[in-house]
Amino acid sequence: MKRSNITELARKANVSVATVSRAMNNHPYVKKDVYDRIMNAAHEMNYTPGNIVRKKRLGIIIEDFDYNMIGAYSSNVLMHLSKYCGINGWGMEIVPFSDLQLLEESFIKVAISMSPRIIGKLKHTRIIPFNWRTDGYPAVLSDYRNEIRIAIEHLFERGCRRPVMCLPGRESPAIINSIGERKASFLERLSELNLPGGEGAIGYLIEGKPVEVIGKLLKNNQADSIIIAGEDMLYPVNYALDILRYKIPEDISVISYENRMISEYMIPPHTAIAQDFDSLADNALRLADKALDGTLEPDAQILVSSKLIVRESVKSI
Numbered sequence: 001m002k003r004s005n006i007t008e009l010a011r012k013a014n015v016s017v018a019t020v021s022r023a024m025n026n027h028p029y030v031k032k033d034v035y036d037r038i039m040n041a042a043h044e045m046n047y048t049p050g051n052i053v054r055k056k057r058l059g060i061i062i063e064d065f066d067y068n069m070i071g072a073y074s075s076n077v078l079m080h081l082s083k084y085c086g087i088n089g090w091g092m093e094i095v096p097f098s099d100l101q102l103l104e105e106s107f108i109k110v111a112i113s114m115s116p117r118i119i120g121k122l123k124h125t126r127i128i129p130f131n132w133r134t135d136g137y138p139a140v141l142s143d144y145r146n147e148i149r150i151a152i153e154h155l156f157e158r159g160c161r162r163p164v165m166c167l168p169g170r171e172s173p174a175i176i177n178s179i180g181e182r183k184a185s186f187l188e189r190l191s192e193l194n195l196p197g198g199e200g201a202i203g204y205l206i207e208g209k210p211v212e213v214i215g216k217l218l219k220n221n222q223a224d225s226i227i228i229a230g231e232d233m234l235y236p237v238n239y240a241l242d243i244l245r246y247k248i249p250e251d252i253s254v255i256s257y258e259n260r261m262i263s264e265y266m267i268p269p270h271t272a273i274a275q276d277f278d279s280l281a282d283n284a285l286r287l288a289d290k291a292l293d294g295t296l297e298p299d300a301q302i303l304v305s306s307k308l309i310v311r312e313s314v315k316s317i
Contacts, residue, residue: 059111080281132177138300144181159317214240249315
């Protein structure tokens with residue numbers, strides 16, 4: 001695609017070349033309405049300032065940065081996206097939610113977001129959801145429903161009849177993500193196997209209160225097993241089980257989500273659901289390439305299978 005020059009941009013925005021230059025350098029004397037007009041025209045014309053290296057550049061939007069920490073899940077995603085950016089010739093720029101405007105000010109055309117909070121916040125940057133989806137957005141995500149089915153079936157085969165599940169939060173309307181899909185699959189499989197529990201067999205981890213949440217969940221359901229449905233909940237839930245004096249797997253069987261170099265060294269090593277982050281990242285970059293060349297369908301969706309790694313945290317009853 002032919003790129004526009006600064007003179008054409010100035011003409012389209014109805015300003016001087018000098019004003020365009022000041023806007024591109026974030027000069028404080030450029031009024032906001034003028035700045036917005038110039039930036040909108042620049043994106044429409046596919047204009048890129050000369051000081052920006054003209055290579056494929058991908059924005060990675062990570063919500064954890066706004067809380068001065070990166071959880072196990074985000075770290076895993078970031079590591080694999082970095083790997084496949086290198087393989088596919090993309091430059092990568094990590095942006096927290098508090099600085100989203102940097103994406104459009106830097107003329108980054110495509111960004112991957114792990115959070116649906118991004119919906120409607122960017123005008124000129126194409127968003128690719130990572131592990132969530134909603135209408136009008138292409139996405140790559142794990143097959144959450146099947147991975148929970150696999151976990152419950154493994155527990156059932158080992159004789160567990162009163163499973164419960166802990167989730168990191170509640171589902172959001174109109175957004176399909178891990179929480180809603182895992183919850184729906186859990187309830188569906190309990191019903192199919194005629195197991196007790198229902199909604200009451202699901203707990204939502206409240207920050208700072210894992211002991212209260214897990215204690216109530218296990219006691220109310222007389223649980224013999226628990227699915228820890230999220231990578232970032234491994235430590236708080238195991239802490240709660242230890243404080244409550246539950247031994248794994250003697251008192252409670254556990255299936256968690258795989259944390260590389262951690263799950264296999266828990267005591268005992270955890271049977272875990274492992275998301276295929278390699279395939280997720282690879283496919284996300286494939287969608288990004290299509291977005292950049294204009295061939296990406298609005299509702300393109302890639303579903304990636306997870307697997308169960310069997311270790312020692314589930315006993316046979």
